[in-house]
Amino acid sequence: MNALHFGAGNIGRGFIGKLLADSNIHVTFVDINQTQIDQINQQKQYGVKIVGDNSRIEIVKNIDAINSVDEEALLNKITTVNLITTAVGPNVLKIIAPTLAKGLVKRFENNNTQPLNIIACENMVRGTSFLKENVFQYLNDEQQQQVEQLVGFVDSAVDRIVPPAELNSDDPLQVTVEEFSEWIVDQTQFKGSIPAIQGMELTDNLMAFIERKLFTLNTGHLVTAYLGKQAGVKYIKDTIILENIKSKVKATMEESGAVLIKRYNFDPSAHSAYIEKIIKRFENPYLDDDVNRVGREPIRKLSQNDRLIKPLLGTIEFNLPNEHLIEGVVMALQYRNQDDPQAIELAEYIEQNGLDSAVKHYTGLTNEAIISKIITLYNE
Numbered sequence: 001m002n003a004l005h006f007g008a009g010n011i012g013r014g015f016i017g018k019l020l021a022d023s024n025i026h027v028t029f030v031d032i033n034q035t036q037i038d039q040i041n042q043q044k045q046y047g048v049k050i051v052g053d054n055s056r057i058e059i060v061k062n063i064d065a066i067n068s069v070d071e072e073a074l075l076n077k078i079t080t081v082n083l084i085t086t087a088v089g090p091n092v093l094k095i096i097a098p099t100l101a102k103g104l105v106k107r108f109e110n111n112n113t114q115p116l117n118i119i120a121c122e123n124m125v126r127g128t129s130f131l132k133e134n135v136f137q138y139l140n141d142e143q144q145q146q147v148e149q150l151v152g153f154v155d156s157a158v159d160r161i162v163p164p165a166e167l168n169s170d171d172p173l174q175v176t177v178e179e180f181s182e183w184i185v186d187q188t189q190f191k192g193s194i195p196a197i198q199g200m201e202l203t204d205n206l207m208a209f210i211e212r213k214l215f216t217l218n219t220g221h222l223v224t225a226y227l228g229k230q231a232g233v234k235y236i237k238d239t240i241i242l243e244n245i246k247s248k249v250k251a252t253m254e255e256s257g258a259v260l261i262k263r264y265n266f267d268p269s270a271h272s273a274y275i276e277k278i279i280k281r282f283e284n285p286y287l288d289d290d291v292n293r294v295g296r297e298p299i300r301k302l303s304q305n306d307r308l309i310k311p312l313l314g315t316i317e318f319n320l321p322n323e324h325l326i327e328g329v330v331m332a333l334q335y336r337n338q339d340d341p342q343a344i345e346l347a348e349y350i351e352q353n354g355l356d357s358a359v360k361h362y363t364g365l366t367n368e369a370i371i372s373k374i375i376t377l378y379n380e
């Protein structure tokens, strides 16, 4: 089997690419970073350093890479592979959509009628469906029908903490990952037979899993990052061990958890254990995960379907406490980082248009009482 994977970054190399290669699938990485592409093609392998109680380095082989600007090579790959995956970040899905559409058209012109499955592995609710909508904008009715018949757009939830790797001159491609990993895919969306990939779990209830992950781990992670940033701490592991911060993070995850329990009927004690396990993962002493990585792209994180606003809306729907989620929103609005284009854009928007307008613009919130609480807290 052959797979094309967009994004040779942390999750691409440290998680999805590794699972595919471990399952004897040849992986071609697509990226925009030529240095990395050259390294993959020269080394033809890299190490994944798994850190925890049983630390070890596992080698990923059977790989090559192409640059996404090399359209000919990319279209040829899309024409022949059996699986396409992505880990590029939600904002990049729109950018790769036109090339994917072109590649699918070429695949049909070449009479390749083998089923193809596409799985976006991003931190977003139904990211692959979002990618599909974008791909369809570049296809006519007939092409869309062909895609509906032969191409499965499979939504997924991905969970493994992979911070940016430390410099390693012996293996510049090496990534450091935690032991824990979870890749859950919507089994109802595949076309043809489901590929056998070790570590890829199937479900027919994906929404519960993706929301549980995004609105527990990622909500708590973000609040840890912003509290750490405000306290002047660099890493997540050093932030979460501060008792006053840990209790706030836990309280935030309990607020979003109460919504999940209502919505999906989760067992409260199992959900509580899930939260405790996540806190332990944040504490992993071997992971140097910078608060700015976890806090990155505050505009995306303030959007309506993401880790703060969606659970906050849930608390309004079910009339549940939301004091800590509101604090999370305020900290996202206050996040400043000169290296993060979204943090700069957000600060400039607030400066030029005022906070009330910024809250409405970025979060889509309309509840005036909540907006007023956000503004009061921000100004305090």
Ligand SMILES: NC(=O)c1ccc[n+]([C@@H]2O[C@H](COP(=O)([O-])OP(=O)(O)OC[C@H]3O[C@@H](n4cnc5c(N)ncnc54)[C@H](O)[C@@H]3O)[C@@H](O)[C@H]2O)c1
Pocket: 006, 007, 008, 009, 010, 011, 012, 030, 031, 032, 033, 068, 087, 088, 089, 090, 092, 095, 096, 121, 122, 123, 158, 159, 160, 161, 162, 163
């Ligand atoms: N790192 C984690 O702990 C983690 C865990 C779970 C999910 N995720 C999600 O996985 C996705 C990727 O995150 P990451 O941490 O690996 O980010 P990353 O920045 O390490 O990797 C993204 C890669 O995509 C590449 N890229 C950018 N534009 C591209 C394009 N047009 N074509 C091809 N490649 C392109 C970048 O050069 C980079 O190598 C995100 O959606 C993130 O939310 C991350």
Ligand SMILES: O=P(O)(O)OC[C@@H](O)[C@@H](O)[C@H](O)[C@H](O)CO
Pocket: 123, 158, 159, 160, 161, 162, 217, 218, 221, 222, 293, 294, 295, 296, 297
């Ligand atoms: O990747 P983001 O920016 O959506 O979120 C930052 C982190 O919370 C995230 O990457 C986690 O490490 C990951 O989701 C763990 O599975």
